Amino acid sequence: MQLPQTPSMRLDGKRALVTGASRGIGLGAACALAAAGAHVVMTARSPDELNAAVESMQQAGYGCEALVLDVTNTSQVRESLTALPAFHVVVNNAGANRPGPMSEASEEDYDFVMNVNVRAAYFLAQVAIEGMKKEKYEGCIINTSSQMGHVGGIDRTIYCTSKFAIEGMSKALAIEVAEHGIRVNTICPTFIATPFTQKTLEDPERVAWIKSKIKLGRIGEIEDVMGAYVFLASDAASLITGASLLIDGGWTAG
Ligand SMILES: NC(=O)c1ccc[n+]([C@@H]2O[C@H](COP(=O)([O-])OP(=O)(O)OC[C@H]3O[C@@H](n4cnc5c(N)ncnc54)[C@H](OP(=O)(O)O)[C@@H]3O)[C@@H](O)[C@H]2O)c1
Numbered sequence: 001m002q003l004p005q006t007p008s009m010r011l012d013g014k015r016a017l018v019t020g021a022s023r024g025i026g027l028g029a030a031c032a033l034a035a036a037g038a039h040v041v042m043t044a045r046s047p048d049e050l051n052a053a054v055e056s057m058q059q060a061g062y063g064c065e066a067l068v069l070d071v072t073n074t075s076q077v078r079e080s081l082t083a084l085p086a087f088h089v090v091v092n093n094a095g096a097n098r099p100g101p102m103s104e105a106s107e108e109d110y111d112f113v114m115n116v117n118v119r120a121a122y123f124l125a126q127v128a129i130e131g132m133k134k135e136k137y138e139g140c141i142i143n144t145s146s147q148m149g150h151v152g153g154i155d156r157t158i159y160c161t162s163k164f165a166i167e168g169m170s171k172a173l174a175i176e177v178a179e180h181g182i183r184v185n186t187i188c189p190t191f192i193a194t195p196f197t198q199k200t201l202e203d204p205e206r207v208a209w210i211k212s213k214i215k216l217g218r219i220g221e222i223e224d225v226m227g228a229y230v231f232l233a234s235d236a237a238s239l240i241t242g243a244s245l246l247i248d249g250g251w252t253a254g
Contacts, residue, residue: 007235012037016233017087019043019071019124020094022050024194025144025225029091032226033233034062038089043069071120078127086131086139089233092121092166093144097196099155110158117162122169125184129177138181140241142232143170145186147248154209163188167244174242183241187228190248192220215250 016033020026021042034040034057042057044050047068054066069080071094096116098109125141132139148156149163167186174184191197191210200206201219211217225247231237232245246252 007238009230009234009236010037011089011230011233014038014088014233015085016040016089016091017043017081017128018091018093019069019120020144021091022046022053024196025189025192025222026091026093027053028222028226029093029142029144029229030064031057031060031062032230033089033091034064036230036234038233039063039065041065041067041084041087043067043071044094045070071124072115074120074123077120077124081124081127081131086135086137087128088132088137088139089142090125090128090139091142091144091229092124094120095144095196097156097159099159099200101155102157105158110161113158113162114165117159118165118169121166125173129173129182132182133180136180138183140183140185140233140237141170141173142229143184143186145170145188145244147188147190147246147251149186149188149244150246150252154206170244171242178241183232183237185232185237185240185242186244187225187232188244188246188248189225190214190220190251192222192225194222213251214248215253218249220247220249 016038018026018030021030022044030040030042050066054064057064096113143166145166146163148160149167152160170184170186228245
């Protein structure tokens with residue numbers, strides 16, 4: 001009897017782009033994709049931290065390179081990406097948050113968060129998809145969204161606005177590019193210990209709130225999200241598009 005075979009989760013020969021890859025979840029995604037065989041172009045604004053991350057990965061034997069890039073500078077994004085060979089896997093991960101009550105939010109706070117979390121991801125995906133279509137790559141876009149793209153959170157009106165937006169954008173884009181075999185999905189972590197959440201995780205009241213919501217009873221680590229990037233990028237996920245993969249320890253389960 002011929003048994004079904006699990007499709008490969010290797011990414012040998014694939015080119016991946018990860019934004020916000022110098023630390024935190026983006027660095028985790030870059031390491032995971034590189035460990036699966038992809039060559040990873042890693043972007044961030046601060047060259048020192050980015051170069052240090054790339055050097056450490058190269059020392060570990062991973063194929064990767066640095067690309068200093070502010071994703072909110074859409075003309076720079078277009079110029080940089082069109083100068084490079086196309087990518088099979090694109091992870092829109094760079095993100096921002098300005099937590100606080102809506103009553104204290106400024107228009108600048110709103111524009112800042114929406115600009116990085118939504119606008120930049122939108123136009124980067126636009127350029128990346130042009131490259132995939134040109135090369136006839138059945139590639140994929142993976143947007144790092146959040147559980148806050150599914151539920152509300154304290155002091156997070158702008159952040160939730162942005163993450164619900166990326167959820168909608170990903171679904172609509174998934175429909176648009178499906179005919180080219182290109183897939184678009186999101187990964188939605190709960191609170192993960194990174195520099196991004198450091199301040200929140202130093203506040204005992206907030207930590208009590210977070211732990212009361214995460215059914216598995218612990219805050220996430222970068223390693224908790226890494227496998228999801230490889231899975232969604234791989235042949236094992238070839239029929240998955242327009243989906244949202246929650247890694248929330250059960251927060252949104254009820
Ligand atoms: N940590 C969590 O609990 C959590 C939970 C759910 C979702 N997320 C999402 O996961 C993503 C990554 O979060 P993280 O916790 O890993 O954050 P992080 O540790 O602060 O890392 C953010 C990364 O994005 C880069 N970045 C920020 N603004 C950028 C810009 N304008 N252009 C290019 N790169 C930029 C940073 O490098 P530079 O500053 O040098 O540019 C850094 O590499 C975000 O989209 C966030 O919303 C995080």
